[in-house]
Amino acid sequence: MTNFWEHYRFLVLRRFTQISLMLLYIGGNYWGWNFVQGNLSASMLFGVVPLNDPYAALQMFAAGAVITTNLFVGALIVTIFYMLLGGRTFCSWVCPVNIITDAANYLRRKLHVNQVEKKQPASRNIRYWVLGLSLVLSYILGVTAFEFISPISITHRAIIFGVGLGWTAMLVIFLFDLFILKNGWCGHICPLGGFYGVIGKVGAVRVDHDEEKCTVCMKCKIVCPEPQVLFMVGKESLQVLDGECTNCGRCIEVCDDDALNFSIRKLAKEKRDENN
Amino acid sequence: MVDERRKFILGTARAVGIVALGGLVWSAYVDEVTANKLILRPPGALKEDDFLATCIKCGMCVEACPFDTLKLANPGDNKPLGTPYFEPRDIPCYMCPDIPCVPVCPTGALDEALVTTDGKLDINLADMGVAVVDTKNCIAFWGIQCDACYRACPLMDQAIYLKYEKNERTGKHAFLKPIVDSDFCTGCGLCERACVTKKATITIVPREIVIGSLDDHYIKGWDKKDEKRLKNAKADITTTELSKESAMDSLNDMGGLLDD
Secondary structure (H helix, E strand, C coil): CHHHHHHHHHHHHHHHHHHHHHHHHHHHHHCCCCCEEECCCEEEECCCEEEECHHHHHHHHHHCCCCCHHHHHHHHHHHHHHHHHCCCHHHHHCCCHHHHHHHHHHHHHHCCHHHHCCCCCCCCCHHHHHHHHHHHHHHHHCCCHHHHHCHHHHHHHHHHHCCCCHHHHHHHHHHHHHHHCCCHHHHHHCHHHHHHHHHHHHCCEEEEECCCCCCCCCHHHHHCCCHHHHCCCCCCCCECCCCCCCCCCHHHHHCCCCCEEEEECCHHHHHHHHHC | CHHHHHHHHHHHHHHHHHHHHHHHHHHHHHHHHHCCCCCCCCCCECCHHHHHHHCCCCCHHHHHCCCCCCEECCCCCCCCCCCEECCCCCCCCCCCCCCCCCCCCCCCCECHHHHEECCEECHHHCCCCEEEECCCCCHHHCCCCCCHHHHHCCCECCCEEEEEEEECCCCCEEEEEEEECCCCCCCCCHHHHHCCCCCCCEEEECHHHHCCCCCCCCCCCCCHHHHHHHHHCCCCCCCCCCCCCCHHHHHHCCCCCCCC
């Protein structure tokens, strides 16, 4: 049991936050719970604190909408929150699509799809192009372009307000990630992830790698949804400072050598310097 | 060196190509889905174009609605995804005096100012659409007595009134024809819901679809208020240069037909 907890503690905690947040939203809609109302695009915390998706707000700005104080404050709160936490914490701890793509990725490993499809022809920078394109299209078309097609919004709306045909979007993402491209949606295309990657670059909570303990088993790289951020594994003692890291903590759990751990930015380096 | 440069140029060209293709498909979809102008929005909604730019699709208006009137567009509804709408034949807007759906809007896509008079919320200002009567199929226009829509209307005798007319066919009966006054109709759809025909013969349509607009060429001379519109009128005087030829010249001008 302790072994299970050792190996899955962050995964369990992440699923717990993701699912309980969705439950709170569902309660907010159907039973009038006053904890969070709305959805991940915009919500009210305790009926007082506005929380808004800053990327949606940015698209609204590009589309030429009048930005209300409520919207601005809510977007600012969310931006600062994830900026302080760092990385794409939203992606792996809040976003419900993460459960779908993690499931696809798990199945991919179990079915050995990765061994057959070794080559990944797509660049992970596509998301930044999509991010830029969404703002350009918002400006030209005068609507929030990504919000019109976002499978993330479709998914959480489907969960909170009733499914309709929303399950098709979830299925498409699942199959795309399973058969077409490893980490296809979250790791290559999603501009919301790209957006949080950019603002999370300066964040405080970072994975720290201790090269001296590492036995180069590479379990962390196999399980990581953004393996390029772990370039230092087995080579150098460094913090993972890339904004593309989702702070999911899977690498920490699978490491049997205690070579990876969560740390506070800079602190880890100072500690290492003291020890040496 | 050359290889690296080639790789870079090719990579950039590929990215630009993919972005162009994606942008094309993406904008075509957005264009297609925003072309639907027959969507009824909640009270206090901005004009459709502004509404689409401003609505963040959070569904707080839907949660606030006590009658489950409002719905968020799902994939397959052929409406801009996630935006709130209602179908009055299904569930109309019951025109709550405290309009719970409007103040909760975080982005102002539902604008309190549009449904406020003298600092107080006033649902009668709502402009969700306007009722249109199909006079060919409405049984009241046949001479059968039905005033379901008239009685369902929350602004009875204002938004819908009955016009009494003699039934010339029978010579002894009356028509009680329901007439909509678009100055008062809020588009709540209680009439459409109440209509007794198989498919409603009174239907809510977004105002900008059916209401025309005048320029300054026509003024109700008998209406002091309407004359005020002239204030914005701009004198647009055009002059045409008079021809120096006489009428005779014009009649005798064969346009070079007989020159040979």
